[in-house]
Structure formats: C-alpha cells, structure tokens
Amino acid sequence: MANREPGTGNRKAKPTQRGRVLCGLLVCWFLLPIHGLTAQQDTLNRAMTLERRGDPTSALAIYQAVLDDHPAEINALLGAERCLGVLNRGLEMVPVLQAAIVANPNSTVIDALAIRVWGVAEQADSIRRYAERWAQLTPQDESPYREWGGALQNMRDLVGARQAYLLGRERLNSPDALSPELAQLAIRSNDYPTALQEWLKAIHRLPGYRPSAVRTLSQAPDAVRPGLLRTLDLDQSPAARGLSIDLRARWGDPVGAFHRLQASLPPDSAESGDMLRNFLVTVRGINGADARTAQAMTLEALAERRTGVDRARLHLEAAQVYAEAGDRRAARRMLSSLSQDPDAAALQVGATTTLISLLIADGEVDEAARRLEQIKGSLTVDDYQRTRRDLAQGWIRAGALDKAQGVALADSTVEGMALMGRLRLYRGDVAGARALLKDAGPYAGTRAEATDRSSLLALIQVVKGDSLPALGAALLALDRRDSSAAVKGLERVAEDQPASGAAALRVLAGRVEAARGHGAEAERLFRAARVPDAPASAAEAELELGRLMISLNRLPEATEPLEHLIISYPESALVPEARRLLNVARGLVPRT
C-alpha cells in the first residue's frame, strides 16, 4: 500500500469521490423537501410570533408569501384569515380562497374556511354550496351544518341559521343533533323555552353540556323563569331534574333546590354522592344565608353517605357552615353527632372550637371556658388567646367583669391591652382606659375592632374627668346591649360635662336611639349636641341629624344641618359624607 503508484491511487479514488458526490446529491434530493418544509414551518412560526406581538400587517405579508407558492397551505390560509379579520379586510380572503380551492379541491378544512369567508362576504348561496359540498364528503358529520349555521348567524340571519341546523338534524337522522347550537341560537333570540328543550336534548346526549345550559339559561328574565321551571318539573328525566335543581339554586331558592335534589337522589351511593358534590360546588358559588344553609344541608347529606373520618370531617364542616348561616341549633346537632362518633377523635379540636363559639353566642360562657381549657394543648398560642378574648367578651356581656379581667391580665398582646382598657373604662377608670387604649393604637385586631376602639378613645378624650363610674356603667350597658340604660346613663353623665364632652356623649346617645328606631329622641339629642363650643361633636351631630332626617324621609329638614356643616366646618373630615347625604336629601342621587 505504501509503494502504490500515485496515479493508480488517484484512479481508484475518482469513482469513490464521484460516488460520494452522487450520494450527497441523492441525500440532498431527499432532504430538500424536508428542509423546505422546515423552512416553511419557521416562516409560519415567525408570522405567528408577529401576530402575537400585535403586528397583523407584517404577519399577513408572510402568510401571503407562503400562499403564493403553496395556495392550499392550511396554516397560512388560517393565518391570513385571522390577520385580515383583525385588519377589517376580511373580503380580501375571497381570491386567496379561490386559489386554495383550485389547488386542493377536496379539502374539508378549506370548505370550512370557504364557509366563513363567504359569510364575511355575506354570500348566503356560496355558504350553502360549500356546506353542501362538505356534507357530501362527510355525510355523518355535523360540522358542515354547524359552520353553515354559524356563518348565517354572523350575517344576522337567525332564521336561516336555524333552518341550516334543522336540515342537518334531518339529514343526519338524529333528533338531538346540533342541539347545543340550536339552544344557543334560541338564547340569542331570547327564546328561552326553546333553548331549554334543546339543552335538555344536548344534556341527554352528553351530560357535560349541563354547566353551559345552566350558565345560559340562568340569564333568563324573571318573567319566564316560572314557566321554565314548570316545564322541567313536568319532565321526569334526570337531565331535567338536574337542570331544575341548579336553576332553582341560582334563582334565589337554594334550600328548595336542595330538597328537590334530596328527593331525587338515587339509591346508588356513588351516583348520589356525585350529585351532592356537584350541588355543593353550585351553592358554594352563591352568596347569602340561604345558600350557606343549603351548603350545610348538602354537607350533612354527604356525611350520611360516608363512613369513618370522612363522615366526621363532613359533619364538622356542616356544623361550621350551619353556625355561619346563623342556625345554631343545627350546628349543635352536628357537633352532638360528632361527639358520639369514635372516628371523630382527630377532629375534636375543630369541633370543640366550633362548639365554644356556639356556647359563647348562647351565653354559656363558663361551659365554653371549660371546653377551651380541655383543648388548650392542641391550639396555637394565638388561637388560644383569640378564643380567650371571645370568652372575655362573653363574660362582659354577662356582667362578669372580674372573669373578663382575669383573661385580660393573662393576655400580653395589643388586643389584650385594648381589652384591659375597656374593662378599666367600664369600672369608671377613664384615665387608665385612655392610657391603655392609646397604647393599643388604631391597628390591632379586625377592622371593626380597631374602628370601635378608636371611636371609644375619641369619646373619652373629650370627656372631662379621670374617674367616671357612671360613664363606665353606661358604656358597659351599651356593650351588654341594654340600650335604654345606656342612653339614660350617657345623658346623666352629659349633664355634668362641659360643652365638648356633653356634646360627644349626646351624639353617642343619639346614635343609639336612632339605631333603636327612636327618631324623636335621637333628633332631640343630636340637636342638643349642635353647639358651637364643641365644633367636632357639633359637626358629627349635624351629620347624624341629616342622616336621621333622611332615614325618616323628612328630606327638606335634612338639608339645613348638612349645609351648615359644610359651610361652617369646611375643614372637617365629615364634609365629603355630608355632601353625599346632601345629594340624597336633595334627590340628586338615588337612595341606595
């Protein structure tokens, strides 16, 4: 090999090189189309990116360039259709489409496109021609009729669209074909009874249509709703029952809907469980106490179909939701069943916490305290202290200030400090209360708690005197919801106060009387508080007087105090609210 003649070697190499070249050409010949396809795909991707960036004009130029070489390229056709639509030049698709049809006369995708393009051109005959052509190619397919009807809808030809759908139904020999389309068409024509019938067919065919049916039918005007429910009640099919339940729930009768659901639950536990869970999702999305009650009832019914911890967990959730809905008796019933459930051991903390809130609400504070100590070890410090403060509030309402003070002394949080401040105030120690409430500041606790605390501090800051047991007794009476005693007490204290303190106390007393519906008493107190020597309270009194007059429908009498407030105390923070009430008093805005 080493002694080989150079010429010989060259001669031998020549056919090899030629072969390589030939092989290369052959590979290129095979790969060229692939490369062309890849390049075309890249081009289309670039156009798509331009579309996403909001540049339909540049994207369209690329699609058109692709279509010049490949008139039937589907992606480019669809892209051009999108861009021309955005540019409001939809009619320019007509020649593009005609070239595509010549290049590929048997494509159903192009037929679909043709229907849309002729729809934009408002050529009903052409739409029909391509829909019929497509239907002949795929005789068992609903799509040609769906596109046909859709194009006619876009031309506002609702009658023609309906005829197209019905023709499809007839030719396909299927009485429920195209029922979702016919239902939605009926909705657009505000023909809710027809829409209902069509949705029932659609749901019967495919239960997954139920959410769409509920969503569209729930928009029905009030006047037609009873008729729709009657129709559903006459139809005993599961689809009709399900629709009836969902619509009743959305139309303001979730409890009634639950009872209907309960009556129609099948014996099969799995199926009934599914139905209950679906209903639970529906009522969770609805606001109001009725919806909460229906939610709790559903949870309870679900619990009955479960065993073990699942059952206990559902009972506990039902108890909590019943409590939220204000049905304390039902909540206790749930908790009672939990207490006898051996599987509920892991849920005892949650159950006891719920029970404690019920006991406090019912005035059984000592029992609530005993229960709280039982689960103390299982609660976080924050949760324990929060519940202790709830207990303290319960004791305050019961008049047991010493017990409440025991809670406050053991609570080093800001809320605990505020609680101690209130207790000092109730005992008449105004100076101590001022200091504690001031230290607690305006932010701790919930928004309502912070607002109450700030109002209380504002009141006792203008009251003269460091020790006022009568004021403490009056405010305690207010906290214990003894409004009558509170008002009497506040008025008595006001008599011995200078102008600013007296006015502030009378405004508070007036508010209590207004809330009790004692308009005349409230008016007397507010008018007495309108004194120039107490500008802050006077402005408040004028605002409250205006509000009271509006609530009593004595609108002309509301304007004078409100105008006086705006003109006399222009820097007061109450001026915007006064202007708003003035608008209401003058009838300039609706009373809402």
Place this chain on the structure above:
Amino acid sequence: MNRRRFLRQSSAVLAATWIPTILRTSWRIDAPWLLVPMDDVQTDHLKAYGVAFRVLQRGGRGEWFLNYRGGSFLLPADQLTARDAALAGVRVEPLDDDRLVRIRAEIQQGNMDAIPLEKPPRVAVYVPPNAPPWDDAVTMVLQYAGIDFQKVWDAEVLRRGGLAQCDWLHLHHEDFTGQYSKFYLTYAGAGWLADMVQRNTGMAKTLGFPSVPAEKRAVAQAIAAFVERGGFLFAMCTATETLDLALASEHVDIAAAFADGTPMDPDASAKMDWSKALAFQNARLELSPTLPSFSDIDGHQVNSPLRQPLGAFKLFNFSAKIDPVATMLVQNHRDVIPDFYGLTTSFTRRTLKPGVTVLADEAGAPWVKYIHGERGQGTWTFYGGHDPEDAQHQIGDPPTDLSLFPHSPGYRLILNNVLFPAAKKKELKT
C-alpha cells in the same frame, strides 16, 4: 324690655356670634372673579356645570374658557356663587383682574377661546310619565348637577307650540319606531313591558292615531320641526337611531306586526326616504321581530349575535376660534373615554350622512360614538350608549350613583350639550 330694644339687642348678639364665623368660612371670597378649573384639580366636574348654570339662572353672566384647563368657567365672585360651589364641593379659584388679564392673553395666543355665557337654556327631557327616574343618563346627570328641567312626552310634543317653551330637548332610550325597543316578544309578561305597552297604546288612541308606530312617527316629525325652528336636540342610546328611522320611514311600514297589526315591509330598507333623516342614510333594517336591533346603524349590536366588544373612543380636537360649537361639545379633562353599551351603542361610519360632524370615534373601528349636525336653524347631537358609568347596563340593574363618579368624562359630554345653548349666539359659527 320693649320690642324694638329686644330686637336691637338680639341682633347685636347674633351679629357678635355669627358674623365672625361667617367671615371665617372658606366660601367668602374677596377677589372679583371665580375660576372654576375643569382640569384634574377639579373636585366635582359634573356639579361645576350646575354651579355655572345657576349663575345664569340668577341673571348673572359667565364665560366658558374653551380648551383652557379642561374647559374652565369664569364666574362672578358673589357670595351666592361661592356658597353654591362650597355646598356642591366644586373647587373654585379666586381670580383678581391682573391674573384674569394674563389668562385672557394666554387664551388669545393658543387654540382656546372665551365664550360668553349669558342665558340659561330652558331644558326639557322627553320621558314617559312614571318612568323610573334613574334609568336615563341625562336625567340623572341633570339632577346630580342641580340643573332644572321640565318633562315632556307625546301629548306635549304634539300640542301646537308644545316645544316652544324649551330651548334644549333631550331624548333617551325611547323607541320612535313604536316597537317598544323590540322587547315585546322576548319580555312578554314582564310588568314593566305591559305598563309601557298600555301607556303607549293609550296615548296613541287619545291623540287619534291608528297605532303606536304612527303616533311615534308624528312625534319624531314634531321633534325634527323643533330642530328646524332653531331648537337644540340631544339624543342618546336608541333614541338616536329610531328617531331617524321613524323620520325616514314616512311611506313604509317598518314596525313588526305586534306593534301595528301588520308585518314589516320586507323591502323596507330600499323604500326609506333618508332625506328626511337628521344623521343617517342607507341603513339596512333588521327584519326579525324578536331581535332587539333596529338596523345596521348601530355598530355594536349589543343584543344580537353580531355583538362587538367595547373599546374606547377618542374625542376630536377642534379649532376653538373657528369651530366653537364642536369645541364646546368636546370640552373634557380626558381625551380617551371607555366605551359603554346601549341598545344603540355607536353609529357605523357607512351610514353617516356627508355633512355630519364626528366629535368622537374609536380608532380603526367602523363606527363612531358622538356626532353633531345642523338642521334648519337648529342643531342636533347624538351620543351612542346608555350610561357612561355602567358599561354593560341591563334592564333591572341598580341605578348609577353619580356621587361615586364626580369626574366622569362620559357624563361631562352630556353637560357640555346642556350648557352650549347658553353661549352667546353670535359666537356660533358652525
């Protein structure tokens, strides 16, 4: 103590108590003028129009500084005006003569103008009796701004000289084709619809017309005659479209059978006489009696399958010195305003008559929002949509509380229309 002495002493006590208070109040102003700025510093743009209007009502005069700080007002600094502004929560800036001279110089040099306001227009709102007071944007904003108006309906409009008592007439969502907004079939059974039908048929009968559509057409013609004689017409929502349809359909039946007993002429579009219409031409009428749409004048077709999404519309800029009317109508502190639906939301460009002035449009869209034109001695302005602050307004929705929208640019356009007839006539060039 005799009576005179008592009164004298009481007066002295009162004066000692109250006069310092009155002098301390912020609404007492020593400068001779009040500028009501209408740019972003204004605290209540809508009520500012009411303050200006009431100055004119009290016999005072003012000026409208077009394009100066959002279209500000110059008012006399009397006690009543200052108090009125304070109560309304309208920001005013005291202005002395020196500063006023500087402002006038600035106005002279820019695309601005000062238009004298001298006489409050007598405002009438076309509204059926017992109509809900909170379902009409114009009524709401007039009430909110505190601008007095009278209500008129068919009997008043058709009475000889019935509209002579007003300078400015507003129409809202009345259907002048007499088809009850084409809700007749879809809301059959609804109490409000039954009431509307009963009231309209009763009125048509009382006035001696064979049907509601015939009576409404006569009302439309009386309104057009009011404009011809020099009246100012402002219409919103479906009143715009149906007024023109009623005017153009003098010799063709465009009402569905439920309204007049005979079906609509299927060839109605071709038979319309658009020369009678104020703003539109060559519209195609909607033939379906169940579809709450009248024609393709409306670009958005809110209640049809062709419903278009809402965008935003832009106010045009006009030359204040050459085109004061158009400039007055577009005074605002915002140029671009979010769109809002109505039974008629917008007006397709294709259907506008050539002489119509477009005041606002949506860029790139085939429709416009706000248009203006003349007829005889008077002018008309059409503004698409129902409620500028309730973009998706539906039947039964709660009313809009305008105190929550005191800076509403959409509502400002309505108030521009109310005030522009107060401008001194010789200044009106378009």
